[in-house]
Amino acid sequence: MGPPQSEEALFEAIAAGADRGVLLTDPCFAGADTLATSHVLARAISRLEPLPSVVFCGNNTTDSDTGHVGPQVAEELGLPQVCGIFEVQPESLQTLLAKRVRDGYLETIRAACPVLFTVKGVSEPVLLPGLGSLQSAFSAGSIVRWGRNELDLTMDETGLTGSATRVWRLRAAPHRTKGEILTGQAHDLVKEILKRLEAMSLVEEEQIHG
Amino acid sequence: MDRGTCLVWVFGDYADYFQNRVTLQLIAKGKALASELGTRVGVVVLGEDIGQYVMEYVAHGADVIYAADNNALKDYDVELFTAVAASWVEIFRPEIFLAGATAFGRELFPRIAKRLRTGLSADCVALEIDRETGAFVQTTPAFGGDLLADVVTPVMRPQMATVHPGIFRELPHDPFALAELIHPPLPNLPERKIEVVRRRKEKARRASLTDAGVVIVGGKGVGSRANFDKLFQLAELLGGEVGATRPAVNAGWAGEERLLGQTGKSVRPRLLITIGTSGALQYTAGIRGSETVIAVNRDHSAPIFGLADLGIVGDADRILSLLIEELNRRL
Numbered sequence: 001m002g003p004p005q006s007e008e009a010l011f012e013a014i015a016a017g018a019d020r021g022v023l024l025t026d027p028c029f030a031g032a033d034t035l036a037t038s039h040v041l042a043r044a045i046s047r048l049e050p051l052p053s054v055v056f057c058g059n060n061t062t063d064s065d066t067g068h069v070g071p072q073v074a075e076e077l078g079l080p081q082v083c084g085i086f087e088v089q090p091e092s093l094q095t096l097l098a099k100r101v102r103d104g105y106l107e108t109i110r111a112a113c114p115v116l117f118t119v120k121g122v123s124e125p126v127l128l129p130g131l132g133s134l135q136s137a138f139s140a141g142s143i144v145r146w147g148r149n150e151l152d153l154t155m156d157e158t159g160l161t162g163s164a165t166r167v168w169r170l171r172a173a174p175h176r177t178k179g180e181i182l183t184g185q186a187h188d189l190v191k192e193i194l195k196r197l198e199a200m201s202l203v204e205e206e207q208i209h210g
Numbered sequence: 211m212d213r214g215t216c217l218v219w220v221f222g223d224y225a226d227y228f229q230n231r232v233t234l235q236l237i238a239k240g241k242a243l244a245s246e247l248g249t250r251v252g253v254v255v256l257g258e259d260i261g262q263y264v265m266e267y268v269a270h271g272a273d274v275i276y277a278a279d280n281n282a283l284k285d286y287d288v289e290l291f292t293a294v295a296a297s298w299v300e301i302f303r304p305e306i307f308l309a310g311a312t313a314f315g316r317e318l319f320p321r322i323a324k325r326l327r328t329g330l331s332a333d334c335v336a337l338e339i340d341r342e343t344g345a346f347v348q349t350t351p352a353f354g355g356d357l358l359a360d361v362v363t364p365v366m367r368p369q370m371a372t373v374h375p376g377i378f379r380e381l382p383h384d385p386f387a388l389a390e391l392i393h394p395p396l397p398n399l400p401e402r403k404i405e406v407v408r409r410r411k412e413k414a415r416r417a418s419l420t421d422a423g424v425v426i427v428g429g430k431g432v433g434s435r436a437n438f439d440k441l442f443q444l445a446e447l448l449g450g451e452v453g454a455t456r457p458a459v460n461a462g463w464a465g466e467e468r469l470l471g472q473t474g475k476s477v478r479p480r481l482l483i484t485i486g487t488s489g490a491l492q493y494t495a496g497i498r499g500s501e502t503v504i505a506v507n508r509d510h511s512a513p514i515f516g517l518a519d520l521g522i523v524g525d526a527d528r529i530l531s532l533l534i535e536e537l538n539r540r541l
Contacts, residue, residue: 066330067316068323070320071288071320071321071324072324081288083313083316103313109404109406110405115404164363168360170352179517181522189524199376202449
């Protein structure tokens with residue numbers, strides 16, 4: 001889902017091996033929060049034929065970076081979700097085994113299809129498409145465009161009007177120039193570092209002896 | 211006991227309890243928000259044998275506990291927990307519902323918000339009630355952290371937010387605190403579709419550099435390969451990863467895959483400790499999204515200090531060695 005120029009990303013995906021691309025684009029999709037975005041995506045996925053057994057999502061986008069869209073698409077489609085996987089392989093005809101690292105643990109997860117995965121930190125290097133495959137992707141014409149009408153959505157369900165949140169105001173983040181700069185004995189300086197680590201709960205506070 | 215309304219809720223995420231204090235931090239913040247709104251703060255606790263967590267939440271300020279102690283909820287499961295939490299929201303209709311932006315909170319809350327058709331802001335760094343309008347303002351970093359967005363949910367309820375750990379301060383432990391305990395009815399629970407087959411503490415394959423919560427970076431000022439190796443010890447102690455500047459990579463102290471900056475990787479950890487790096491733009495381009503930066507450098511005029519929340523003027527190796535010694539002593 002994006003403005004017309006985001007079609008380029010689909011050409012790249014086709015060059016990298018995808019069979020077809022669907023661009024969800026409509027001026028009324030603009031300004032959507034994750035609720036409205038996931039609604040359009042879920043509607044589109046539910047219109048695919050055949051229905052997918054597995055939906056892969058990125059972990060987050062570069063613009064608003066919430067990580068919410070994957071789980072919300074899963075919710076609307078009634079699919080189970082497994083977030084943050086870096087590897088997946090089929091186990092049987094109906095089940096997949098996925099791996100992820102969570103809270104310092106490596107987890108192996110069995111999920112039955114249909115299922116939605118969000119992917120993070122893939123260990124394999126990504127195979128970038130060569131120029132030749134990019135060219136044939138452009139000539140193949142395997143991308144369709146769906147807008148509000150094709151998806152049978154009302155204006156109220158999309159974009160800003162379909163969103164539950166509003167950005168009330170944007171302001172510059174405070175600059176970092178006010179940080180303390182300390183000089184002194186190495187021991188005292190290390191104590192200051194440890195205080196910061198304690199405040200961030202990265203180390204436990206020093207026990208008082210006695 | 212005052213049995214007034216309880217309209218500010220916190221999800222009780224007790225995973226990794228002793229490291230993960232965000233639920234306690236949110237109880238403190240939730241209590242402050244509740245008092246401004248003339249209501250109380252409640253914590254939703256789901257699981258089996260959750261008594262110990264309930265006691266902790268009460269001791270740290272919870273006014274009301276909504277609990278389900280049930281074998282079916284023994285392990286975290288997004289769909290099960292969504293079903294329970296969403297049904298309780300529909301019964302009690304809280305105004306505000308907060309969770310830590312932990313791995314589980316980030317999965318669970320979008321799903322609950324979607325089911326309730328309400329708004330959710332991600333990874334907030336500040337929460338407040340606007341005095342003029344009464345709006346619940348959720349502040350979240352935007353555009354890679356250069357801007358802050360104040361987000362509101364004008365109509366739908368509850369107003370939901372996940373909050374970054376370490377932003378708010380927990381209340382002191384009060385063993386005499388009292389709370390109201392409610393066991394709301396459980397909805398029909400969906401069957402588990404996701405099964406964790408294996409779970410083991412993973413040291414070999416940790417979070418990759420770009421996903422690490424703590425990143426230790428060394429530059430030319432670290433001085434030698436032997437000194438640079440201490441960065442790995444420090445990273446190990448803090449559960450982090452090691453990055454390097456171009457001069458350190460060129461010196462052969464670290465592989466190209468650890469290079470940060472314009473020609474390398476970008477990181478955005480909770481904490482970045484940068485040691486013996488002057489702060490060249492080619493490097494700092496890759497660390498701008500970091501939340502807290504601690505810089506150690508011998509030269510007090512090094513540009514890196516302009517970016518640091520805490521700047522330490524001192525000898526890189528001496529500070530490194532002492533810090534490692536102190537952390538080892540505490541563990």
